[in-house]
Amino acid sequence: MNEVFDVAIIGAGPAGMQAANTAAENGCSVILIEGYAQAGGQYFMRPLGGQNVPPLGDFPILLNALVWGIFRDDDPDWRVALFGLNQPKEIRARNLILANGAFDSPIAFSGWSLPGVMTCGAALTLLKAQRLALGTRALVTGTGPLLLSVATHLIEAGVEVKAICEANRLLPRGISHAFTALGQQQRMKEGAGYLKTILQAGTPYKTGWSILEARGTEQVEEASISKVDSNGRPSGSPQKLMVDLVVSGYGLTPNTGLARMIGCDLEYRSDRGGWVPVRSGEMESSIAGVYVVGDGAGIGGAENSQLEGQVAGVAASVRAGKLSAESAATQIRQINPKLKKQQKFGAMLGDLFSPQAGLISLAKDDTLLCRCEEVTLGEVKQAVLNGAKTLGEVKRLTRCGMGNCQGRMCERSVSAAIVEALASELTDENVGYYKVRPPLHPIPQSVLAE
Amino acid sequence: MKRIENVQRGASLKIFVDGKAVEAFVGETVAAALFAAGVSFFRLSHKHKQPRSLYCGMGVCYECLVTVNGVHAQRACVTLVEDGMKVETCKEVEV
Amino acid sequence: MTQNFDAIVIGAGYIGCSVAYHLCSAGLKTALFDQGGIASGASAANYGNIQIQDMELEKSVELTKLGQTFHAALEDELDWKIGLRKIGGLLPIENETQWEIMRLRREKLNRVGIRSELIPSERLPEVEPYLNPQNLLGALYHPDEGQVDPFQLIWGYIRRARQMGLSEFLQTEVTGLEIKNNRVCGVKTPKGNFGAKNVIVCAGAFTRRLGQSIGRNWDVRHVLGQAMVTERVDFILRNHIASASFFEAGGELKKGEILANLAISQSTHGNILVGEAMYAADHFKTHVPAKSMPAVAACWARYFPTLAKLRVLRSWSAPVADTSDGLPLLGPVSGADGLYVATAFRSTVVITPLVGKTMAQLIATGKSDLNIADFHPERTPHETH
Numbered sequence: 001m002n003e004v005f006d007v008a009i010i011g012a013g014p015a016g017m018q019a020a021n022t023a024a025e026n027g028c029s030v031i032l033i034e035g036y037a038q039a040g041g042q043y044f045m046r047p048l049g050g051q052n053v054p055p056l057g058d059f060p061i062l063l064n065a066l067v068w069g070i071f072r073d074d075d076p077d078w079r080v081a082l083f084g085l086n087q088p089k090e091i092r093a094r095n096l097i098l099a100n101g102a103f104d105s106p107i108a109f110s111g112w113s114l115p116g117v118m119t120c121g122a123a124l125t126l127l128k129a130q131r132l133a134l135g136t137r138a139l140v141t142g143t144g145p146l147l148l149s150v151a152t153h154l155i156e157a158g159v160e161v162k163a164i165c166e167a168n169r170l171l172p173r174g175i176s177h178a179f180t181a182l183g184q185q186q187r188m189k190e191g192a193g194y195l196k197t198i199l200q201a202g203t204p205y206k207t208g209w210s211i212l213e214a215r216g217t218e219q220v221e222e223a224s225i226s227k228v229d230s231n232g233r234p235s236g237s238p239q240k241l242m243v244d245l246v247v248s249g250y251g252l253t254p255n256t257g258l259a260r261m262i263g264c265d266l267e268y269r270s271d272r273g274g275w276v277p278v279r280s281g282e283m284e285s286s287i288a289g290v291y292v293v294g295d296g297a298g299i300g301g302a303e304n305s306q307l308e309g310q311v312a313g314v315a316a317s318v319r320a321g322k323l324s325a326e327s328a329a330t331q332i333r334q335i336n337p338k339l340k341k342q343q344k345f346g347a348m349l350g351d352l353f354s355p356q357a358g359l360i361s362l363a364k365d366d367t368l369l370c371r372c373e374e375v376t377l378g379e380v381k382q383a384v385l386n387g388a389k390t391l392g393e394v395k396r397l398t399r400c401g402m403g404n405c406q407g408r409m410c411e412r413s414v415s416a417a418i419v420e421a422l423a424s425e426l427t428d429e430n431v432g433y434y435k436v437r438p439p440l441h442p443i444p445q446s447v448l449a450e
Numbered sequence: 451m452k453r454i455e456n457v458q459r460g461a462s463l464k465i466f467v468d469g470k471a472v473e474a475f476v477g478e479t480v481a482a483a484l485f486a487a488g489v490s491f492f493r494l495s496h497k498h499k500q501p502r503s504l505y506c507g508m509g510v511c512y513e514c515l516v517t518v519n520g521v522h523a524q525r526a527c528v529t530l531v532e533d534g535m536k537v538e539t540c541k542e543v544e545v
Numbered sequence: 546m547t548q549n550f551d552a553i554v555i556g557a558g559y560i561g562c563s564v565a566y567h568l569c570s571a572g573l574k575t576a577l578f579d580q581g582g583i584a585s586g587a588s589a590a591n592y593g594n595i596q597i598q599d600m601e602l603e604k605s606v607e608l609t610k611l612g613q614t615f616h617a618a619l620e621d622e623l624d625w626k627i628g629l630r631k632i633g634g635l636l637p638i639e640n641e642t643q644w645e646i647m648r649l650r651r652e653k654l655n656r657v658g659i660r661s662e663l664i665p666s667e668r669l670p671e672v673e674p675y676l677n678p679q680n681l682l683g684a685l686y687h688p689d690e691g692q693v694d695p696f697q698l699i700w701g702y703i704r705r706a707r708q709m710g711l712s713e714f715l716q717t718e719v720t721g722l723e724i725k726n727n728r729v730c731g732v733k734t735p736k737g738n739f740g741a742k743n744v745i746v747c748a749g750a751f752t753r754r755l756g757q758s759i760g761r762n763w764d765v766r767h768v769l770g771q772a773m774v775t776e777r778v779d780f781i782l783r784n785h786i787a788s789a790s791f792f793e794a795g796g797e798l799k800k801g802e803i804l805a806n807l808a809i810s811q812s813t814h815g816n817i818l819v820g821e822a823m824y825a826a827d828h829f830k831t832h833v834p835a836k837s838m839p840a841v842a843a844c845w846a847r848y849f850p851t852l853a854k855l856r857v858l859r860s861w862s863a864p865v866a867d868t869s870d871g872l873p874l875l876g877p878v879s880g881a882d883g884l885y886v887a888t889a890f891r892s893t894v895v896i897t898p899l900v901g902k903t904m905a906q907l908i909a910t911g912k913s914d915l916n917i918a919d920f921h922p923e924r925t926p927h928e929t930h
Binding site for chain 2: 405
C-alpha cells in the first residue's frame with residue numbers, strides 16, 4: 001500500500017469504528033486496523049459473522065492485522081508496522097487515532113494463576129461469542145456492574161453461580177449518584193434484567209466481599225471468600241466454596257501501549273483506570289496529530305467511547321485539511337452535551353466501583369505478581385528491601401515485566417506492592433510505569449527479517 | 451466445560467489436539483475448542499512447571515499459548531480454528 | 546544551604562556506580578548524580594559481556610588484561626550475585642580483508658598473552674553449532690571471556706555504596722561544572738548547586754556537553770545503538786558473537802544511515818540478545834528507528850537461520866560514547882584540579898571494577914597503579930563534531 005492516509009485508526013471497537021466513520025464522512029482518506037478477526041472490540045463481542053455491530057463506512061479495514069510498532073524518525077508521516085498473514089508490512093498515515101480499549105485489571109490473589117481462574121472479559125467472550133458453558137460451579141468476584149452481566153450469562157448457560165462478591169459497599173455512596181443513574185434508562189433496564197435473573201436463581205450478591213484465595217492442583221477446585229473493609233483488606237472469617245471456575249472482574253485498565261511507545265505524556269488518574277494519556281479537549285495527545293480515544297484513554301464505557309471517537313474524527317479532519325474549523329465547531333457543539341452526560345456516568349462508576357488500594361493484600365509472599373517471569377510478591381518486597389524504589393529498578397532486579405506480556409499483567413500489582421512497602425515515601429504516581437518499546441507484541445525474527 | 455446446547459454454530463470441522471482428532475466449528479477459537487474437548491490447561495510455566503490456561507481471553511496476557519501447525523507460542527484465545535489444524539499443548543519452543 | 550561532598554560522581558552507569566562504590570569504600574563522602582535513574586543510559590542497553598573483542602590493541606592492553614581479573618572476586622566483595630559465567634567470544638569472518646585483519650589481531654593478542662585462535666569454517670560447527678558456516682571463511686575465537694547480568698552488577702555496586710552512605714540525586718541533570726581558580730568546586734543542577742572537592746564525570750555520551758559547559762572540547766562523540774532481545778530458550782549459544790565486519794574500515798556513518806553488524810549474546814537467563822544497529826545523530830533520543838530491527842533481524846537470519854523462529858520481545862536504543870582513537874578518557878583534567886573524566890570505554894564491563902579502583906586511588910593518593918598516561922582526557926584536541 002503506497003498511499004499515505006489522512007488518518008489511520010488503530011482498534012476497531014466502539015471508539016475506533018466511530019472515529020473512522022466520522023473522519024471518512026468528513027472527507028478524510030481513512031484506514032481502520034484491527035488485530036482480531038472481526039471489528040467490534042470487547043463491547044460488541046459476538047459469534048463470528050454475527051450482527052449487532054454499528055455499520056462501517058466504505059474505507060479499507062484490515063482484520064487480523066497486529067500493530068507491532070509505530071515509527072516516524074525523520075518522516076512527516078507515521079509508519080504503522082503490521083504483522084499478520086497476507087497483511088501489508090506497513091501503513092503510512094498523516095494522523096493517528098489510537099483506540100486500543102482496555103483489559104480487565106489483573107488483581108493478584110493467592111491461586112490466581114490456576115487454570116479455571118479468568119477475567120470477566122474472558123468469561124463474557126467465551127459465553128457470548130464462543131457459546132461455551134464455562135464449568136459447573138462458579139464464583140464471580142470483583143467490582144462493578146459487569147459482575148452482574150457475567151453472572152447472568154453464566155446462569156443462563158446452566159452454570160451454578162455460588163456467589164457474586166462485590167468488593168465495594170454501594171451504600172451510602174450509591175444514593176448520591178441516584179440522579180445520574182436515573183438518567184441512564186437503557187443501562188438501568190439492563191441492570192434490572194440481570195438482577196432479576198440472579199435473584200430468581202437464588203445467587204447471593206454479597207457487597208463488601210472478595211475472593212481470598214483460589215486453590216486446586218491442576219485447576220481451581222475451591223475458593224475462599226471473606227468480607228473486606230472499605231480499603232479492600234480482608235476483615236472477616238473466610239468461607240469456603242467448592243467451585244471449578246473463578247471469574248475475576250475488578251474493573252478495567254486502559255491499554256496504553258501504543259501511546260507509550262510513541263512517547264505520549266501520561267498522567268495518573270485513579271478514577272479512570274490508572275495511567276492515561278494527557279489529552280486536549282479534542283482528544284489530542286501531547287504529540288500533535290496523535291489522538292487517543294475510548295477506554296484506551298481512560299475508562300468511560302462504550303457510549304463515551306463512541307462520542308470521543310467522533311470528536312477525534314472531527315479534530316483529525318480539521319488537521320488533515322478536510323474540514324473547516326467552523327464546521328468542526330458545529331459538530332463538536334452537538335457532541336459535547338452528550339459527552340458530558342457520559343462523563344458524569346463514568347465518574348459515577350469510577351466513584352462506586354474502583355478497585356481499592358488494599359486489594360494488594362490479597363497477594364501473599366508466594367503469590368505470583370509477574371506471571372510471565374514467575375516473580376512473587378516476596379521477591380518484589382525483597383528488591384525494595386535491597387533499595388529499589390521505582391518500578392524500573394524493581395523490574396531490573398527481579399525481571400518482572402520482562403516476559404511475553406511485557407508488564408501488562410503485573411504493572412498494577414508490582415506498583416501497588418512497592419507503594420505498600422514504601423508507604424511513607426511513594427504514591428502510585430512517582431513509582432512510575434513500564435516504558436513500552438517495539439515490538440508491541442512478540443514477533444518472530446523471521447517476520448522482521450523479511 | 452461444554453458447548454452451550456441448541457446454538458447455531460458454524461460448519462463442523464476437525465482439528466487435532468496432541469494427536470487426537472477433535473470436533474470444532476468454524477468461528478471457534480482454539481481455546482474454546484480445547485476447553486470443549488476437555489483440555490483444562492494449555493502449557494506449563496517455564497520456571498516452576500505450573501499448569502497455565504486462558505486468563506484475559508483477549509490476547510494480552512500470553513498465558514494460553516499453544517503450538518499451532520508447528521508454530522510455537524500462539525495465543526489460543528485469539529486464534530481461530532481451521533480444518534486439519536494441529537494443536538500441541540505443553541510444548542516449549544524447539545530449536 | 547549548599548550541600549558539600551568530598552566527591553561527586555556524574556553518571557550512574559557501570560562506571561559511575563563502580564567509582565561511587567570505591568570512593569565510599571575509601572571513606573569519601575560521595576554523591577552520585579544522574580539525569581535519569583540508575584543505569585538509564587548505555588549501561589542499561591548493554592549485554593554484560595566481559596570481552597576483549599573490540600578492544601583497542603596498542604595502548605589499552607594492560608587495562609583490559611588487568612580488568613578481566615576482577616570479576617570472579619566481585620560476588621564475594623559485594624555480597625551480591627552478578628550472574629557471572631565463563632563463555633567464549635567468536636568473530637565470524639566473511640571475506641579475505643576481514644581474515645587478514647583478524648589474523649593480525651590474533652598475533653597481537655597472542656603476543657600480549659590473550660589466547661586467541663583462528664578457526665577455519667569446517668571447524669565452526671564444533672565451536673558454535675547453530676552458526677551457519679556457509680559464506681564464512683572462519684572465525685577468530687577467544688576462549689577466555691565471560692558474562693554478567695548488567696543490572697545485577699550495577700546494583701551490587703550501588704547497594705553497597707548506599708549502605709556506606711552514598712547520597713543520590715537521580716532524575717537530576719548536571720547542567721554545569723563550577724571551576725574557581727583552576728579548582729573544581731562543584732556542580733550546577735536545576736535543583737541547585739552542590740559543592741565537591743572532586744568531580745568525576747562518567748557520563749558516557751553526555752560527557753561532551755558537560756565539557757562544553759566549561760569551554761572544553763573533549764573528544765567524545767556518540768552513536769545511537771539499537772539491539773533487541775528474544776524469548777528465553779535452552780542454552781544453545783556457547784559464545785558471544787560479533788561479526789568481524791565491525792573491524793572493516795567503514796569511515797564515518799552518514800547521517801540517516803543505519804548500519805547493522807551482528808552482535809549476539811545469550812544472557813544468563815536464556816534470552817538471546819540480538820544486535821546491533823547504529824546511526825549517527827546529534828540528539829540523544831532513545832526511540833527505535835523503523836529500519837533498525839529489520840536490519841538486525843536480517844543479520845541474525847543470515848548467521849542463525851534455524852533460529853529465525855525465535856520471537857523478539859523488546860528492542861531498545863541508547864547513545865553510546867566513543868572516541869576518535871578508540872581509547873577511553875580516564876584521568877584528571879588539566880587546569881581544573883579535582884576534576885576527572887572516566888568514560889567512553891569500549892567493552893565497559895571488562896574494566897568496570899578496575900576503573901572504580903583506579904579513580905579511588907587517584908583521588909585518595911594522587912597516583913594510580915594502572916598507567917593511565919595514554920588516556921588523558923584532553924590528549925586529542927577535538928575541534929569539530
